[in-house]
Structure formats: C-alpha cells, structure tokens
Amino acid sequence: xxxxxxxxxxxxxxxxxxxxxxxxxxxxxxxxxxxxxxxxxxxxxxxxxxxxxxxxxxxxxxxxxxxxxxxxxxxxxxxxxxxxxxxxxxxxxxxxxxxxxxxxxxxxxxxxxxxxxxxxxxxxxxxxxxxxxxxxxxxxxxxxxxxxxxxxxxxxxxxxxxxxxxxxxxxx
Amino acid sequence: xxxxxxxxxxxxxxxxxxxxxxxxxxxxxxxxxxxxxxxxxxxxxxxxxxxxxxxxxxxxxxxxxxxxxxxxxxxxxxxxxxxxxxxxxxxxxxxxxxxxxxxxxxxxxxxxxxxxxxxxxxxxxxxxxxxxxxxxxxxxxxxxxxxxxxxxxxxxxxxxxxxxxxxxxxxx
DNA sequence: GCGAATTCGGTTACTATATAACGCGGGTGC
DNA sequence: GCACCCGCGTTATATAGTAACCGAATTCGC
Numbered sequence: 001x002x003x004x005x006x007x008x009x010x011x012x013x014x015x016x017x018x019x020x021x022x023x024x025x026x027x028x029x030x031x032x033x034x035x036x037x038x039x040x041x042x043x044x045x046x047x048x049x050x051x052x053x054x055x056x057x058x059x060x061x062x063x064x065x066x067x068x069x070x071x072x073x074x075x076x077x078x079x080x081x082x083x084x085x086x087x088x089x090x091x092x093x094x095x096x097x098x099x100x101x102x103x104x105x106x107x108x109x110x111x112x113x114x115x116x117x118x119x120x121x122x123x124x125x126x127x128x129x130x131x132x133x134x135x136x137x138x139x140x141x142x143x144x145x146x147x148x149x150x151x152x153x154x155x156x157x158x159x160x161x162x163x164x165x166x167x168x169x170x171x172x
Numbered sequence: 173x174x175x176x177x178x179x180x181x182x183x184x185x186x187x188x189x190x191x192x193x194x195x196x197x198x199x200x201x202x203x204x205x206x207x208x209x210x211x212x213x214x215x216x217x218x219x220x221x222x223x224x225x226x227x228x229x230x231x232x233x234x235x236x237x238x239x240x241x242x243x244x245x246x247x248x249x250x251x252x253x254x255x256x257x258x259x260x261x262x263x264x265x266x267x268x269x270x271x272x273x274x275x276x277x278x279x280x281x282x283x284x285x286x287x288x289x290x291x292x293x294x295x296x297x298x299x300x301x302x303x304x305x306x307x308x309x310x311x312x313x314x315x316x317x318x319x320x321x322x323x324x325x326x327x328x329x330x331x332x333x334x335x336x337x338x339x340x341x342x343x344x
Numbered sequence: 345g346c347g348a349a350t351t352c353g354g355t356t357a358c359t360a361t362a363t364a365a366c367g368c369g370g371g372t373g374c
Numbered sequence: 375g376c377a378c379c380c381g382c383g384t385t386a387t388a389t390a391g392t393a394a395c396c397g398a399a400t401t402c403g404c
Contacts, residue, residue: 030381049361062383069362070382085257086320088361088390111305113314126308129301133283133323136298141328142285148258148322151305156313202352222389234354241391242353260361260390 004044014041018080018096027078035059036071037092040081045119046089084112084121086150094123109147115155122155176216186213190252190268199250207231208243209264212253217291218261256284256293258322266295281319287327294327 005011018037022029029037039055040047047055053068060067072090075081080096083089095108109130113122129149137144177183190209194201201209211227212219219227225240232239244262247253252268255261267280281302285294301321309316 028381032382064384065362066364066384067382085322111308113309113312113316115314116317122312122314124308124312126304128304129308132298132300132304133321136283136296136301137285137323137325140285140294140296141331142287142294142323143326143331144285144323145288145325146323148320148324149305150257150321151309151314151316151319153309153317154315159313159315200351204353220389221391236355237391238355238393239353 005041011038011041014092014096018078021080021096022078025078027074032060032067033071033074036068037075037080040075040090041092043091046084046087046091046121048087048089052090079108082110082112082123084114084150085148086114086152087121091121091123095125109149111149112151113155114150114152115158116152117154117158120155120157177213183210183213186264186268190250193252193268194250197250199246204232204239205243205246208240209247209252212247212262213264215263218256218259218263218286218293220259220261224262251280254282254284254295256286256322257320258286258324259293263293263295267297281321283321284323285327286322286324287330288324289326289330292327292329 005014015034015038018034019029035056036052039052049065049068049072052072053063053065056063056068072081072083075090076083080093081090082093084091091112093108093110095110108125109127111124111126111129113124115121130147133147133149134144177186187206187210190206191201207228208224211224221237221240221244224244225235225237228235228240244253244255247262248255250268252265253262254265256263263284265280265282267282280297281299283296283298283301285296287293302319305319305321306316
C-alpha cells in the first residue's frame with residue numbers, strides 16, 4: 001500500500017477538493033477527467049497511461065490513448081496529479097487532497113521515493129532538498145522552472161521484511 | 173553549446189579515458205560501444221536512442237534499435253554516460269572524462285539542469301543536494317539506491333540573451 | 345585439435361509510450 | 375443564425391524500448 005484512497009468517502013472528499021480547485025482556477029473537471037483522476041487516486045501505486053486506459057474502458061468502452069492522455073494533461077496542469085518520469089506513470093498529488101481555500105497554485109516542489117520491491121511511491125515535500133537544488137542552480141546562474149526529484153530504493157516496510165535479501169535472491 | 177567535446181583531441185582523450193576505465197573494470201570497450209560513446213560525447217545536447225541510431229547508421233548501415241540500446245546499456249553500467257529521464261535521452265558523464273586512476277566506481281550522485289530554450293544540459297555534482305535527499309530519505313526509513321534529480325528552466329546564456337521572452341514568443 | 349561456454353552483435357518481430365490530425369456536437373456571445 | 379471555443383471521439387502514426395533467435399569470435403578445459 002502506498003498512495004491509494006483508503007475509502008469511498010476519502011475518495012469522494014478528494015474528488016470534491018479537486019472540483020473546488022478547478023472551479024477556483026476557472027477549469028472544468030468534466031466527467032472524463034473526474035473518472036481518470038479517480039482511477040489514479042484509487043490505485044495504490046503509480047499507473048501508466050495504458051493501465052489507466054484499460055481501466056477507463058470499463059466505464060467508457062470507446063476510450064483510446066488520446067482520451068486518457070488529454071485527461072492526464074489537464075490533471076497535470078491543474079496540479080492534481082504528478083508524473084513519475086522514471087516509471088512513465090502517474091500518481092495523485094498529496095497536496096491536492098486538502099481543500100484549504102488559500103491558493104498554493106505555485107508548483108509545489110516535491111520528491112518521490114520509489115520502492116523497488118513493492119512499488120510503493122512516497123511523495124515528499126522536503127524543503128531542504130528543494131532549497132539545496134535551488135541554491136545549486138542559482139550558483140551556476142540557472143533559473144529553475146520545474147524540478148524532477150525521484151529516487152529508487154527500498155521502503156521501510158520492505159527493509160523490515162528483509163526485502164534487501166529477497167530482491168537479490170528471489171526471481172518473483 | 174553544452175556538453176559536446178570541443179575538439180578532436182579532447183574527444184580522443186575522453187575515449188582513451190573511457191577505455192582505461194573499462195580495462196580497470198574488466199569490460200571491453202568494443203568498436204560499436206566506442207562509436208556510440210563518441211556519438212553521445214560529440215553531441216552538444218542529450219540525444220535520444222533513435223537519434224543516435226540514425227547517426228550510427230552512417231558508420232554501421234545494419235544498425236537497429238537493439239544495436240544502440242545494447243551499447244547504451246553497457247555505457248550506463250560503466251558510468252560513462254547518463255540517461256536524462258525527462259528527455260528519454262543520453263548524455264556523457266562529465267566525471268568519466270577524467271582519467272585519474274583512483275576508482276570512484278561508486279555511482280556518483282549528479283543532477284541535471286536542462287535549458288528549455290537551447291537544450292543545453294548541465295551536469296552538477298552538488299553534494300548539498302545529494303545530502304539533503306539522503307537525509308530526507310533516511311528520515312522516512314527509505315534506503316536509497318539510485319537518485320534522479322533533473323530540473324528544467326533557463327541557462328545563464330539564454331537568460332542573458334533575454335530568452336525568457338523569446339521562449340514565450342518565438343517558436344524556434 | 346576439439347567441443348562447451350561465453351560474449352558480442354546482426355536480425356526480425358514485437359510491445360509500450362505518446363502524439364498528430366480530423367471532425368463532430370454542444371455551449372457562449374453577438 | 376453563425377462564428378468561436380472547448381471537450382472528446384476516432385483514426386493513424388510517431389517515438390521509445392524489448393524479446394527472441396541466430397551466428398561469429400574468443401576462451402577454456404581437456
């Protein structure tokens with residue numbers, strides 16, 4: 001388990017928060033976009049566009065790649081989801097789950113820790129990391145626009161379960 | 173301009189250094205691998221696998237995707253090149269250009285700053301960034317194995333040239 | 345020398361990821 | 375009514391990456 005919404009009510013709350021966010025920014029969270037967002041949020045790990053497409057087809061038989069990519073582009077723009085570049089996969093943004101009214105429309109800096117054993121992906125919002133990177137960029141005169149910080153390794157649960165050995169030893 | 177070798181002699185030196193590195197680790201820098209490495213190094217920006225393939229075909233008409241991917245895998249393993257995840261592209265490792273004999277075979281932590289205007293990609297080896305990320309991971313009990321830190325923005329040269337406006341205005 | 349094992353790379357075919365381009369229908373403004 | 379924009383269906387295609395099989399060259403053991 002990693003990121004999935006634990007219950008239907010949590011999901012409903014998250015979708016409502018997303019709706020509110022879109023209204024505030026003058027965007028429309030249409031039925032399709034809502035469906036795709038729900039699929040991303042209910043997964044307990046990042047899902048690829050085609051995995052999402054497969055699931056979307058259950059509700060929307062005619063769905064094709066552009067269907068899901070357009071929805072994903074929208075959700076990315078709205079900051080409701082993130083793309084995990086190392087996995088070519090998409091995951092809900094933890095920040096978006098809160099419906100506090102003040103706009104933190106700024107692209108919040110985040111980092112991902114991806115467990116190579118269980119696939120859990122943890123989103124961090126570590127200020128020190130963001131600051132260090134901003135510092136390093138400034139030192140060479142580079143103006144940051146968007147940062148991608150992702151790490152692969154082993155999560156605490158898998159470490160405790162001795163996954164370090166399991167990963168090396170077992171094929172499955 | 174960003175990463176390309178400035179001259180034939182620099183290139184030769186870099187290839188010799190790569191050769192030495194491979195010898196030390198018991199690997200073979202074959203003709204194919206050398207060709208692909210040269211193509212990566214002579215580019216002034218990260219190149220995709222298929223761009224490399226196109227260029228490789230000039231020297232090796234029969235080349236196909238596996239040809240270039242196998243060479244790239246080898247070069248990545250040897251730490252001679254890096255993959256830029258955001259671009260699905262490959263770039264020479266600045267560290268590999270130096271032929272100092274001591275083994276820093278450890279995967280050196282690096283960061284990329286990608287200019288959205290000119291495509292230049294700057295490799296940093298900022299300790300503070302690496303340390304901050306390691307710290308953040310440790311705090312949540314996550315064991316790091318490989319980190320990917322990439323940022324998109326504007327390089328100093330493009331900022332000076334007023335690229336901030338140019339990026340918004342001109343298509344080129 | 346001869347065969348087994350390994351490494352390298354050519355070749356074919358395929359999977360996965362992502363986008364281009366066209367068109368339709370429904371709203372909005374005038 | 376009509377021009378316009380938006381959302382989305384639809385078809386086709388581009389780009390990225392792998393699987394699987396094969397043969398040549400080298401090395402190793404004997």
